[in-house]
Amino acid sequence: MNTVVETTDLTKRFGENTALNGLTMTVPQGGIVGFLGRNGSGKSTTIKILLDVIRRTSGEALLLGEPTGSVAVRRRIGFLGEDKRLYPYMTVEEIIEFTRPFFSTWRKETESRLLRDFELPRNCKVSSLSKGMRTKLGLLLNLCRHAEFLILDEPSEGLDPVVAEQMLQSLVQQAADGTTIFFSSHQISEVEQIADHIIVIEKGRVILQGPLDHVQQKFRRINLVFDDPPPAEAFRVDGVDHVSLQGRTISILASRNIDDIAALGPLLAAKSVEVQPVGLKELFLEKVRER
Amino acid sequence: MPIYKVWRESRPRFLFVLAALLLVTAASTFYNSTTESVVLETKDFHQAGSRTFQGPLFLFWGFAAMFLGLGGLLRERAVGTVDYTLSLPVSRTRWFLYRAINGALQALAVAIVPALAVPLFASLFGSDYPIGEAAIHGLRLGIGGMLFYSIGLLTSSLFAGEFTSAGLGIALVFVVNNSTRIFQTLKPLNLQDAIAPTQMMDTSPYLARGAMPWTGICVSFALSVVFASLAWKLHKLRDF
Numbered sequence: 001m002n003t004v005v006e007t008t009d010l011t012k013r014f015g016e017n018t019a020l021n022g023l024t025m026t027v028p029q030g031g032i033v034g035f036l037g038r039n040g041s042g043k044s045t046t047i048k049i050l051l052d053v054i055r056r057t058s059g060e061a062l063l064l065g066e067p068t069g070s071v072a073v074r075r076r077i078g079f080l081g082e083d084k085r086l087y088p089y090m091t092v093e094e095i096i097e098f099t100r101p102f103f104s105t106w107r108k109e110t111e112s113r114l115l116r117d118f119e120l121p122r123n124c125k126v127s128s129l130s131k132g133m134r135t136k137l138g139l140l141l142n143l144c145r146h147a148e149f150l151i152l153d154e155p156s157e158g159l160d161p162v163v164a165e166q167m168l169q170s171l172v173q174q175a176a177d178g179t180t181i182f183f184s185s186h187q188i189s190e191v192e193q194i195a196d197h198i199i200v201i202e203k204g205r206v207i208l209q210g211p212l213d214h215v216q217q218k219f220r221r222i223n224l225v226f227d228d229p230p231p232a233e234a235f236r237v238d239g240v241d242h243v244s245l246q247g248r249t250i251s252i253l254a255s256r257n258i259d260d261i262a263a264l265g266p267l268l269a270a271k272s273v274e275v276q277p278v279g280l281k282e283l284f285l286e287k288v289r290e291r
Numbered sequence: 292m293p294i295y296k297v298w299r300e301s302r303p304r305f306l307f308v309l310a311a312l313l314l315v316t317a318a319s320t321f322y323n324s325t326t327e328s329v330v331l332e333t334k335d336f337h338q339a340g341s342r343t344f345q346g347p348l349f350l351f352w353g354f355a356a357m358f359l360g361l362g363g364l365l366r367e368r369a370v371g372t373v374d375y376t377l378s379l380p381v382s383r384t385r386w387f388l389y390r391a392i393n394g395a396l397q398a399l400a401v402a403i404v405p406a407l408a409v410p411l412f413a414s415l416f417g418s419d420y421p422i423g424e425a426a427i428h429g430l431r432l433g434i435g436g437m438l439f440y441s442i443g444l445l446t447s448s449l450f451a452g453e454f455t456s457a458g459l460g461i462a463l464v465f466v467v468n469n470s471t472r473i474f475q476t477l478k479p480l481n482l483q484d485a486i487a488p489t490q491m492m493d494t495s496p497y498l499a500r501g502a503m504p505w506t507g508i509c510v511s512f513a514l515s516v517v518f519a520s521l522a523w524k525l526h527k528l529r530d531f
Contacts, residue, residue: 053377054530071380079378085371089299101292102380138375153374 002029003062004149004180005050010059012045012204019045021204022059027182027197032175034191034198034212035184038288042204043184044082047153051079064149075103078142078179082154084134088127092120092137096144103145114140118166132163139167143174150174152183156190168194188281198280200287207287212280219278222252222262224270231268237261242286253278253286293381297393300362305397308355309404312348316405319347320412336413336420337498344428348405349483352432353439356398357460360443361453363390364531369451373531387526391444391519398440402433424498435486435508439464441515441522448522448529486511 005027012020020042027033037043048054049061052069061068064076086095100106115122118136129137135155142150152171156164172194175181185191191198191212198215200208208215219241224230230250235243239257243250254261258275265273278286323339364386367373376386406429413420442463446456464482471481478484486507 048374048530051374051378053374055528071382074378074380077378079374081371081374083371086375087296087300087372088370089303094299098292098295099379151378 004029004064006062008060010061011057013057019204023204025199025206025209029180031196032181032194034195037201041201044153047151076148078145078147078150080138080142080152080155082157084138086126091123091125093122099141105146107144107146111144131158135159139170147179149180155183156187188284192280202288218255219283220254220258221276221278223274224250224265225272226270234268293389297390309401312351312355312401312405313408315347315351316408317412319343320409336418340409340420352402355401356439357443359394359398360440361447361456363447365451368531383526387523399433403429427499435511437515438511441518445518445522448525482511
């Protein structure tokens with residue numbers, strides 16, 4: 001499998017505070033990768049290290065096979081930050097003309113199409129654009145360069161649903177054209193909507209990663225109802241990720257041996273056993289809660 | 292490309308500083324020309340011009356040069372554009388280099404242009420001031436006083452706030468300048484004296500006749516290179 005990002009034991013400390021604590025992750029080439037985590041989990045720190053905006057304390061980080069900070073690599077990537085801040089003193093046209101010469105792969109026809117589709121006012125100063133319009137401009141600046149790899153930090157943050165949907169569709173279109181998209185988000189629904197692959201981090205470490213459909217197929221929720229107080233300890237077996245007890249019901253999140261775990265129910269006098277698929281939101285909450 | 296960005300970013304600051312210094316130069320020249328008896332009697336602007344170069348233009352240019360040294364990646368972090376800047380295929384060193392050169396040229400321009408305006412102001416008063424003389428004073432100020440600019444460059448690499456950087460730079464210059472006036476042993480560190488045209492002036496026509504204060508200019512310029520190198524090192528190493 002070709003990879004666009006590879007980090008090994010990546011650590012970043014800000015004084016006493018550890019933002020990344022041995023982060024090891026792989027972003028496969030092609031498709032859309034959702035990068036999930038709570039506030040302060042280390043998502044933005046990871047992205048900033050990939051862009052060489054901040055320097056790692058230890059560990060390794062490779063971007064398109066080269067160490068982060070390589071100018072040559074930055075010709076092949078795009079980035080859209082959470083705030084979508086762009087140079088306020090330039091007009092829309094000026095910032096496009098400023099960015100274009102950096103990228104030999106720039107597509108003029110994409111630029112014209114997106115200027116039209118996004119209804120961006122060419123002579124308007126960036127400082128007078130709304131956040132939604134800045135997002136569209138940021139997208140245009142990134143999509144036109146036809147980058148191999150596009151990094152987006154909370155791209156839908158603060159956008160109205162119409163602009164957010166327009167942005168997601170643009171990303172899907174770009175991924176179809178061969179760009180690998182890596183985007184961090186709090187919006188699990190949008191990750192579920194467009195991502196092929198997910199990486200979940202918590203406290204600076206990866207707690208879950210893999211193809212989205214594989215992850216969703218792998219995990220199951222097993223609910224068991226008992227007449228008597230349930231024997232929760234008996235379910236702490238191989239494959240069980242989390243056990244919770246609510247009255248006479250045991251709820252188990254399992255990633256392996258699903259059938260064996262479910263089969264324990266009748267043996268331990270469970271009144272009913274129900275095996276259900278797990279949604280990404282539920283899985284995320286369980287995984288984060290575990291820690 | 293990068294130079295376009297650093298120019299666009301600094302343009303309002305540069306134009307503001309240039310306008311302010313032209314105003315200061317005009318005010319000082321006209322003030323001196325109306326209060327100095329030698330000027331009033333002979334319509335000779337030489338002394339008025341010379342006083343402007345040594346006094347207000349030096350002082351205001353020093354602050355202005357420091358002001359022109361502000362900005363950069365740390366400031367961009369404060370306004371939120373640094374991620375976009377550093378995601379472009381330009382190294383931190385190149386960004387710094389372009390900004391430093393752009394700012395240095397602007398600092399030089401705001402020394403030379405007001406200096407060259409003195410002959411113009413003189414002619415408006417029906418008198419004259421040699422253009423070559425004005426150019427020499429402008430160059431001396433711009434090159435010898437580059438230390439002020441590099442202090443701005445250095446403080447802006449340490450503090451994101453423009454007011455913090457400027458305030459600290461001004462405080463530093465103020466402390467050093469006053470110390471050199473109070474403590475005789477520190478006298479050689481006074482930049483105004485080190486690059487002042489006193490030794491090159493012939494007080495009769497109030498024109499430069501002696502040698503340029505090369506030692507002071509070279510020491511000051513070398514120090515500014517050291518400060519700029521420190522600022523570059525900080526840009527290379529720090530997190531944004």
